[in-house]
Amino acid sequence: MDTVRHLDDGTTEETTGEIHFGWVLEGRAIQDIWIRPKRPAPSTMYGTTLRIFDPAIGGWHIIWSDPFNQDYSRQIGRAEGKDIIQIGDDSRGLKARWRFTEITADSFHWIGEERSSNSDPWQITYEHFARRTSP
Template structure:
């Protein structure tokens, strides 16, 4: 994957990385692993997400954890048209919106946004452009 980090001053940083997705817990959940190696922290990332579907809310309970950077987030994810949108809060107390867009069988565009209150507008912080390299 290619990562774009949007900094507060309007500049961007770019890195490459890897992500892996698979069914776990006998098909009851999806786990993904995100890796951005060989960068000075906090740009280095080794994290995992567990996504568990809940038919009562017609959505997914999502738990993200990056132990290296002591970053975690809880969200609820649902389909919105052709996209998947996850809403929640991170370990700093900021509201988060993570969107999977432009989803195909071999690629997706992930957009990470945050805001400090309901009255603030969403600010893009990260983007991941992922593509399948192995079937």
């Protein structure tokens, strides 16, 4: 993946990394591993997401954990048109929205946004441009 980090001063920082997706728990969940080895933190990321579908809510329970940065998030994800939108709170108490857009069989664009309250506008913090490198 190629990553663009949007900094508070309006500049950006570009890095690369990798993502591994797979079915786990006998096909009952999807787990992904995100690796962005650039230092210093917070550009470094070693985290995992567990996504479990809940038919009662018509969506996914999402649990993110990055023990390297002590960053944790719980979200609910649902399809919205051709996109997947996940919304919840992060470990700093901020509202977090993760959007998977431009989804194809071989790529997607992931947009990470945050805001401090429901009345604040969403601010883009990260973008990941992922592409499949092997079947």
